[in-house]
Amino acid sequence: ATHLVWLRNDLRIIDNKALYAACGDPDAKVLAVFIATPTQWQQHDMAPRQAAFIHANLLQVQQALAARGIELVYHQCNDFAGSLVWLVDFCQQRQVSALFYNRQYEINERQRDAQLERQLAGKVICHRFDDSLLLPPGSVQTGSGEMYKVYTPFRRAFIQRLLESDVNSLPAPRSRGEKINVTPPEMFDYPLAKVGSAYPAGEEVALQRLRTFCREQVQDYVKQRDLPAIAGTSSLSPYLAIGVLSPRQCFNRLRAECPDVLENPESGAFCWLNELIWREFYRHLMVAHPALCQHRPFIEWTDRVCWQVNDRALQAWQQGQTGYPIVDAAMRQLNQTGWIHNRLRMISASFLVKDLLIDWRAGERYFMQQLLDGDLAANNGGWQWAASTGTDAAPYFRIFNPTTQGERFDPQGTFIRKWLPELVDVPDNDIHQPHRWAEKQQYVLDYPLPIVDHQQARLATLAAFEAAKRGG
Ligand code: FAD
Known part of the structure; x- marks a missing residue:
């Protein structure tokens, strides 16, 4: 055979x-x-x-x-x-x-x-x-045999199912003979790019990173995961996205280091497991609703929102030139490294959709073209969440304020200054509104003025969503 x-x-x-x-x-x-x-x-x-x-x-x-x-x-x-x-x-x-x-x-x-x-x-x-999930799609369903539309009951049922399932990791296959000589694959016929030294290739590296994270960092995950200036998350997503690492390996390592993970919902370990379950949720959802792979919103009426077609604004967002420091720092990190924190993905996605009123699909696409961890289900789920078009999404009237998000999650501007060197001299108190400071100092900043007024944009977005919901 x-x-x-x-x-x-x-x-x-x-x-x-x-x-x-x-x-x-x-x-x-x-x-x-x-x-x-x-x-x-x-x-x-x-x-x-x-x-x-x-x-x-x-x-x-x-x-x-x-x-x-x-x-x-x-x-x-x-x-x-x-x-x-x-x-x-x-x-x-x-x-x-x-x-x-x-x-x-x-x-x-x-x-x-x-x-x-x-x-x-x-x-x-x-x-x-x-293989790429802890539990197969379709195995976690509501009492009436449907996929959950809301995350928290999905998680509850998921954990129940997980406890009943065999999710042990398998070993590598045994040797089947002498070492053989092979010709390494030529480089793909694809636009060239560098991965960057932060993500060395190979499953040993990924497993080592997983072990260190579960041993030394997961305890602080609740406090640190939203702070982009700190490396408080696992950074394993590029490995998970292409299957260098499996979610079983993640779960089993977590359980080995934190045996009471499931009994302790306040712990960092549980909080991290929760993220792995979000990953499962979006994949299960994509199988139950294949139209999600075809640029369809989950909530039908949101397709009637009159999105703005504004290439200048889209480009400003893509290039990190919106005049909102937290958004711009995030986009520049994304462009340079292909990876950003979850919080920054939410802030930046929200800005494109809710402040610029640009179709979420343009953002989804741009993220995919940049992300080292690009994954259709997670990216689509994240974008539809931020755009209020998906299951269990943020309601459309909840709109992030990019300035206060910056103040909350990068209070001293450490992250912002790292990616926006033109703002290094701006003091902590003014880092989220640098032009206010520049005006007082009569200083000319080499940094754009905000391309939209958040309060006005917010009202316009609310009106656009309300009109779409009413049906016209
Ligand atoms: P950790 O916090 O250490 O989490 C562990 C793992 O859980 C991650 O590696 C990832 O596989 C999974 N995970 C964490 N959060 C989520 C989530 N919200 N949804 C699904 N899975 C999650 N994740 C991707 O892997 N690929 C994407 O293309 C992607 N696009 C996104 C787009 C938007 C607009 C948003 C809001 C989120 C997106 N995410 C995506 C989810 C999340 O931001 C990343 O998985 C996370 O930031 C990766 O960093 P980490 O490995 O340090 O995560």
Whole structure:
């Protein structure tokens, strides 16, 4: 028998369900493939730095498999359609008897996999696994068998289910022979970008970071997670997004370091688990409502909001030139590193939608093009939450004030000064409204005036949402 593992969003060898199952039969020959699809990635707005991160991690997986006598074959074609043609042919050439893969939940990916299985029917047995989640989509439902629309009852039911489920992590597969020599994959035919030294490739790095976080930092997570000047969150999202790390590994490590995590809802450990459950919530939701993958708002009437088409404002937001320091610092960090704190994502998303009245989909897209941890479900969930168009979203009349958000979460302006060097001389008290200070000092700041007046913008947004809700 020849077993083929198709690696996609699961670039690790430890706790990889498909890989582990493929290696279950000691007599089978095991092969792996990875197929790059740059045109498809471009259509999905994958950030160039995420492509580079995938490449760097792919090299590591290939080496780790080669050390165990498993060949990883690399192929590049344009899109999903091309990948199927190649894969069917590959299965025939290599006389593959069974295919193993971990499910992806986005709509195009699901259609691709269904099509592949139809083409292989009768020739290759297909084994698919729910690997990128703690619990499979559809397994946490309301009493009437539906997906929850509100997060807190979902979480309650989720934890109940979690306690009944086997979520132990699997080991790496055993060696299947001598170390083999492999040709490293060439760089993808994709716009080039640097990942930056903050995110070294490889599952050992990710596991080490997870261990340190659960041992030394998670206790302070409640206090620190909203403060962008402090590295108080795990920064594991880039690894989780492309499957260098699994959520089971996260949960099991957390439970090992904090055994009473579930009994102690006030603890940092529980608070962190809560974030992992948000990740699950949005993925479960996307499977229950595939239209979320197709730019549809969850709340239908919000599609009637008359969004402003304003390229100048959109660009100012993208480039961190809005005149609101916390928003601009966030966007400059995003542009330079591909990662920002959750709080900053909320502030910045809220500003685009509620202060500039620009369609959330433009922001969702821009984030995706920049994020190292870009993930359709989490990004869409976050944007629809901020735009008040999603399930369990902030109600449309709750509008963040970007100045007071800055005062609350970056009180001394430490984060702002790091990313906006033109404001280094502005004192703490004025850092969130630097022009007020500049005027008093008769100082000319090389920094834009606010591009909108928040109070006026707020009223305009309320009116636009109210009109849409009334139906016109
Ligand atoms: P931690 O605080 O350490 O959390 C641990 C893990 O839980 C994260 O790595 C992530 O996998 C998951 N997680 C945390 N918060 C959320 C959340 N609100 N929703 C879903 N999962 C969560 N996260 C992404 O992974 N990819 C995205 O493309 C993405 N886009 C977002 C867009 C907006 C507008 C908003 C508001 C949030 C978005 N998030 C996204 C969620 C969240 O901001 C990031 O997961 C988090 O900031 C990553 O940092 P961390 O790894 O240090 O998180």
